[in-house]
Amino acid sequence: xxxxxxxxxxxxxxxxxxxxxYEAKNINPDMSFLEMLDVVNEDLITRGEEPITFExxxxxxxxGSCGFVINGTPHGPQRGTxxxxxxxxxxxxxxVLYLEPWRAxxxxxxxxxxxDRSAFDRIISAGGYVSVSTGSAxxxxxxxxxxxxxxxxxxxxACIGCGACVASCPNASASLFTAAKISHLGLLPQGQPERLxxxxxxxxxxxxxxxxxxxxxxxxxxxxxxxIKLEVIARMNxxxxxxxxxxxxxxxxxxxx
Amino acid sequence: xxxxxxxxxxxxxxxxDKTRFEMKLVNPANxxxxxxxxxxxxxxxxxxxASLGELGYNVQCFCFQDSPRRAHSIAAQGGINAAKNxxxxxxxxxxxxxxxVKGGDFRAREANVYRLAQISVNIIDQCVAQGVPFxxxxxxxxxxxxxxxxxxxxxxxxRGQTGQQLLLGAYQALERQVHAGKVKMFxxxxxxxxxxxxxxxxxxxARDLVTGKIQSYAADAVLLATGGYGNVFYLSTNAKxxxxxxIWRAYKRGAAFGNPCxxxxxxxxxxVSGDYQSKLxxxxxxxxxxxxxxxxxKAGDKRPPNQIPEAERDYYLERRxxxxxxLVPRDVASRNAKAVCDEGRGVGETGLxxxxxxxxxxxxxxxxxxxxxxxxxxEMYNRxxxxxxxxxxxxxxxxxxxxxxxxxxxxxxMTTVPGLFALGEANFSDHGANRLGASxxxxxxxxxxxxxxxxxxxxxxxxxxxxxxxxHPAFGQVExxxxxxxxxxxxxxxxxTVASFHRDLxxxxxxxxxxxxxxxxxxxxxxKIICLRDExxxxxxxxxxxxxxxxxxxxxxxxxxxxxxxxxxxxxALHRNESCGGHFREEYQTPDGEALRDDEHFSYVAAxxxxxxxxxxxxxxxxxxxxxxxxxxxxxx
Numbered sequence: 001x002x003x004x005x006x007x008x009x010x011x012x013x014x015x016x017x018x019x020x021x022y023e024a025k026n027i028n029p030d031m032s033f034l035e036m037l038d039v040v041n042e043d044l045i046t047r048g049e050e051p052i053t054f055e056x057x058x059x060x061x062x063x064g065s066c067g068f069v070i071n072g073t074p075h076g077p078q079r080g081t082x083x084x085x086x087x088x089x090x091x092x093x094x095x096v097l098y099l100e101p102w103r104a105x106x107x108x109x110x111x112x113x114x115x116d117r118s119a120f121d122r123i124i125s126a127g128g129y130v131s132v133s134t135g136s137a138x139x140x141x142x143x144x145x146x147x148x149x150x151x152x153x154x155x156x157x158a159c160i161g162c163g164a165c166v167a168s169c170p171n172a173s174a175s176l177f178t179a180a181k182i183s184h185l186g187l188l189p190q191g192q193p194e195r196l197x198x199x200x201x202x203x204x205x206x207x208x209x210x211x212x213x214x215x216x217x218x219x220x221x222x223x224x225x226x227x228i229k230l231e232v233i234a235r236m237n238x239x240x241x242x243x244x245x246x247x248x249x250x251x252x253x254x255x256x257x
Numbered sequence: 258x259x260x261x262x263x264x265x266x267x268x269x270x271x272x273x274d275k276t277r278f279e280m281k282l283v284n285p286a287n288x289x290x291x292x293x294x295x296x297x298x299x300x301x302x303x304x305x306x307a308s309l310g311e312l313g314y315n316v317q318c319f320c321f322q323d324s325p326r327r328a329h330s331i332a333a334q335g336g337i338n339a340a341k342n343x344x345x346x347x348x349x350x351x352x353x354x355x356x357x358v359k360g361g362d363f364r365a366r367e368a369n370v371y372r373l374a375q376i377s378v379n380i381i382d383q384c385v386a387q388g389v390p391f392x393x394x395x396x397x398x399x400x401x402x403x404x405x406x407x408x409x410x411x412x413x414x415x416r417g418q419t420g421q422q423l424l425l426g427a428y429q430a431l432e433r434q435v436h437a438g439k440v441k442m443f444x445x446x447x448x449x450x451x452x453x454x455x456x457x458x459x460x461x462x463a464r465d466l467v468t469g470k471i472q473s474y475a476a477d478a479v480l481l482a483t484g485g486y487g488n489v490f491y492l493s494t495n496a497k498x499x500x501x502x503x504i505w506r507a508y509k510r511g512a513a514f515g516n517p518c519x520x521x522x523x524x525x526x527x528x529v530s531g532d533y534q535s536k537l538x539x540x541x542x543x544x545x546x547x548x549x550x551x552x553x554x555k556a557g558d559k560r561p562p563n564q565i566p567e568a569e570r571d572y573y574l575e576r577r578x579x580x581x582x583x584l585v586p587r588d589v590a591s592r593n594a595k596a597v598c599d600e601g602r603g604v605g606e607t608g609l610x611x612x613x614x615x616x617x618x619x620x621x622x623x624x625x626x627x628x629x630x631x632x633x634x635x636e637m638y639n640r641x642x643x644x645x646x647x648x649x650x651x652x653x654x655x656x657x658x659x660x661x662x663x664x665x666x667x668x669x670x671m672t673t674v675p676g677l678f679a680l681g682e683a684n685f686s687d688h689g690a691n692r693l694g695a696s697x698x699x700x701x702x703x704x705x706x707x708x709x710x711x712x713x714x715x716x717x718x719x720x721x722x723x724x725x726x727x728x729h730p731a732f733g734q735v736e737x738x739x740x741x742x743x744x745x746x747x748x749x750x751x752x753x754t755v756a757s758f759h760r761d762l763x764x765x766x767x768x769x770x771x772x773x774x775x776x777x778x779x780x781x782x783x784x785k786i787i788c789l790r791d792e793x794x795x796x797x798x799x800x801x802x803x804x805x806x807x808x809x810x811x812x813x814x815x816x817x818x819x820x821x822x823x824x825x826x827x828x829x830a831l832h833r834n835e836s837c838g839g840h841f842r843e844e845y846q847t848p849d850g851e852a853l854r855d856d857e858h859f860s861y862v863a864a865x866x867x868x869x870x871x872x873x874x875x876x877x878x879x880x881x882x883x884x885x886x887x888x889x890x891x892x893x894x
Contacts (some may be wrong), residue, residue, distance in 0.1 A: 012805065030530045031531070031533050032535070038535055042756060045798060050800055053806060055323065057496040057497055061640075062418065064327060065323065118323070121324050121442070121444075129430060129432060130386065132430075134430075135379075137379075140384075140385040145397050150393040158416075158418065160421075161326055190387070190388045
């Protein structure tokens with residue numbers, strides 16, 4: 001099949017950027033979307049033109065590197081799928097596709113379809129963990145975890161940090177991403193001691209990174225390649241609100257020494 | 258070159274305890290005076306960086322991806338082994354040790370493997386405490402599944418995303434140290450060379466992948482946790498960016514390379530569908546717990562699978578290996594798949610595939626149970642192939658998956674360059690000639706969480722390491738070498754793309770140094786690689802400049818190193834006149850086609866030493882001793 005692509009080309013962060021038209025010819029329906037772009041790029045290189053830069057690594061839909069907007073939808077038309085796992089059999093001969101990077105203040109464009117998502121790392125760094133240093137863990141079976149809690153926790157932990165949720169949100173909110181981590185840890189007994197502090201710290205960092213607020217639109221859930229549910233945001237809000245009522249700075253213990 | 262493996266003496270059960278006790282310690286107040294570099298942020302790198310940060314060292318951690326969470330450990334599906342014996346089915350540390358030594362076809366060090374088995378139980382505890390959502394039974398306790406090469410259930414898992422969950426655990430521990438200011442993270446930064454001063458590894462030269470800036474970083478020790486080199490084959494289950502540059506540069510600076518020809522071919526991958534194919538996708542080995550592997554009995558039988566009656570199907574693994582059946586180790590399963598396809602009994606359009614059939618399991622357990630166990634894998638298969646494995650059997654074929662070879666390290670994980678350590682898949686240490694399923698995650702985390710924190714301390718406390726920074730002239734020297742390599746690549750301005758060379762190299766390696774090898778083929782491969790390398794140097798076309806984000810340039814550097822490493826792999830395969838594990842030399846097989854080892858002549862680790870450009874590498878041998886598990890022909894019948 002033959003396709004027409006309009007691709008966002010931007011040399012670097014300072015460049016203004018523009019859409020450029022390319023023809024993708026003789027595309028095999030069994031190719032993945034990224035393999036289709038590989039073929040387009042090979043052709044561009046051979047003609048001495050700069051290939052399209054896009055982020056990718058595992059090409060199995062798990063590393064979270066890839067992702068751009070296809071005709072207005074992050075990761076394209078197939079639900080529950082990253083672009084690396086989106087196959088050309090879902091398109092038809094003659095389709096015209098517009099490819100753009102994630103657009104959000106907190107995700108500045110680096111080049112073409114590549115954006116800077118380091119804000120996500122900083123949100124995790126603010127509190128997205130259980131503080132347990134190597135060597136200090138009790139036996140793995142010492143604390144039973146109800147199967148349902150483990151399953152729900154795993155549902156949230158499946159987040160790959162691709163950023164599609166932010167790209168799809170009219171407010172460019174990172175709530176689904178942040179709440180997925182808060183839910184993953186907050187649903188497990190191991191995550192309880194730091195649960196409220198975690199929610200407070202991560203939400204604060206999310207705001208500092210200039211992500212927008214959540215207004216329960218649900219676009220994020222619709223485009224999430226891992227099916228993370230909106231309910232994680234409810235859990236985050238509950239923990240955050242509770243933290244703002246009962247949370248307090250570390251208690252000073254007088255005369256401990 | 259002197260190879261001192263520093264193996265502990267005395268009973269193997271006490272060896273690691275004894276070693277730990279004998280190691281020198283660094284005073285807590287002094288740890289912050291030492292800088293360490295960790296390259297790579299997968300299971301081994303992230304767990305090491307986090308643990309060393311917790312101890313108080315100043316750590317600088319580098320990865321080429323945009324975030325440490327993207328390292329390819331994330332793609333591991335099936336699980337992680339640990340000798341917990343929670344199932345009361347006869348497992349023990351000794352049995353995990355025994356299975357691993359045997360699974361590795363007696364080409365691994367006993368002491369290393371024993372330590373790995375001991376530490377396995379601590380890993381599970383650590384990960385559970387971090388909040389890794391392992392699968393649970395209804396009573397709330399940890400669940401286990403079986404894996405190839407074992408007759409006990411000792412594999413812990415988190416659906417089909419165990420690697421992801423373990424990596425996120427390590428990544429979160431790492432980010433906690435970033436927050437604490439003990440680890441500084443350098444994402445989108447690729448190590449391009451090692452700096453050795455007065456015989457010790459003292460830093461690296463790296464390229465900022467966004468600005469193209471070449472910069473030096475100094476430290477008291479350098480840890481490489483950069484993964485394996487399976488992408489030599491172009492098509493593999495590795496991520497597109499996985500590369501050998503860090504370990505190859507270390508090799509050229511004096512670190513011996515151990516057993517480069519030991520590569521693992523994973524039996525259950527989705528078959529190749531066309532020339533455009535950019536990578537291969539693994540279907541977890543755990544599928545072999547419930548899936549049955551078969552091909553038609555008749556060669557050239559092109560009927561769809563549901564029209565082939567039971568009596569005309571050959572469940573060849575169950576037939577040939579009744580006691581392990583579909584759960585034979587990976588090398589055995591892969592070789593048998595190749596054999597039936599060579600007989601013309603392969604399935605699918607290309608004839609390079611075998612069926613993995615869940616029909617019987619679905620009727621026995623119900624679709625719901627199968628979906629619960631493998632749902633995400635079935636979805637992934639469906640997305641890629643457009644076929645529904647609940648209705649028609651999966652088609653699978655072996656693909657390059659893991660490299661047992663890697664930088665030679667002693668018991669303390671130090672390479673032959675003092676101060677340079679290698680962890681995880683980047684080293685050669687624990688898997689011998691074949692790795693058992695669910696053991697890579699175990700080894701990566703064992704090295705990072707529980708081995709290196711001790712051995713680094715011992716290195717620092719036992720050596721007087723002079724203070725220096727990047728103003729030392731050695732850094733400038735290496736920087737200019739790196740600059741000139743980049744300049745050279747950009748100046749060729751040839752006709753062919755980097756990827757086209759990579760594909761050609763992959764083809765040579767897969768056909769002549771892949772699942773089955775022979776002397777004539779390996780000689781031919783070496784000749785072809787040398788020609789291809791020459792063609793690359795004069796004909797590669799790299800667009801753009803060095804002062805920007807340039808994926809072509811990144812890739813050109815990696816492929817240029819693969820073109821050298823491929824030759825070393827062939828030389829190693831050629832010299833090893835025996836078959837063992839993943840290394841199957843056609844000249845050396847038993848009458849019924851099993852690998853034929855030659856313990857008298859080849860019971861050693863081949864540690865190759867770089868001798869200079871245009872010189873043949875020098876072979877050094879570390880003899881292997883087996884005092885506990887007596888080498889025998891592996892039998893899974």
